[in-house]
Amino acid sequence: MAEGPEFSQVRAGSRQSSQKSLNRCGAKRRPFPHNDFAALDAILTQIRGQFAKVMIAIEGTYSMDGDIPDLPRFVETRDKHHCLLFVDEAHSIGVIGDTGRGIGELFNVDRTHVDIWMGTLSKAFASCGGYVAGKKALIEYLKSAARGRLARLSGSPSASRLARHFRTRASDLHGPWRDLL
Numbered sequence: 001m002a003e004g005p006e007f008s009q010v011r012a013g014s015r016q017s018s019q020k021s022l023n024r025c026g027a028k029r030r031p032f033p034h035n036d037f038a039a040l041d042a043i044l045t046q047i048r049g050q051f052a053k054v055m056i057a058i059e060g061t062y063s064m065d066g067d068i069p070d071l072p073r074f075v076e077t078r079d080k081h082h083c084l085l086f087v088d089e090a091h092s093i094g095v096i097g098d099t100g101r102g103i104g105e106l107f108n109v110d111r112t113h114v115d116i117w118m119g120t121l122s123k124a125f126a127s128c129g130g131y132v133a134g135k136k137a138l139i140e141y142l143k144s145a146a147r148g149r150l151a152r153l154s155g156s157p158s159a160s161r162l163a164r165h166f167r168t169r170a171s172d173l174h175g176p177w178r179d180l181l
Contacts, residue, residue, distance in 0.1 A: 035067060035069050044080075054083040054084070055085070055086055056083050056086065057088070058071075059089075059091065060088065060093065070107075071087070071109050084116065085114045085116070086118065087102075087104075088119070089117060089119035093124060104117070111133075115135070116132065117131075117133040118131070118132050
């Protein structure tokens, strides 16, 4: 878990923060056409064998375009090419799905079929902070690797209360997602 992906696929026009994060980890980056899982599949068919690890990064809702990716198709592409799938829910959590639990709820996708879920509490929840959800090994790694940053960035009491409420709601999920935060 100490090393990031060697290669990442991000949709064309992804947010600058996503691009900076990928640059920081040293991964090579290859954009694919917006929301085009067929083009992504074709690219991965050609180059997947060149890299030990590949991550597909998509957003739950594209704020600049207002559209939503077909998550089940991206999960199929992830499985077919043995990649990691990262979903940025910054603009979909709290808004999309019957109860606001995001794109996974909208498409009724098993949450464990996405490797990394990331979101913010600053948009739909009118607070600050954010979350990363995934398998327990990933969360434990992030807790240890980011410990110095976490200690410096404590939230306000109201933001902490909201995060606590969010964690309580997340306990309704099944499997490894019970340990979200």
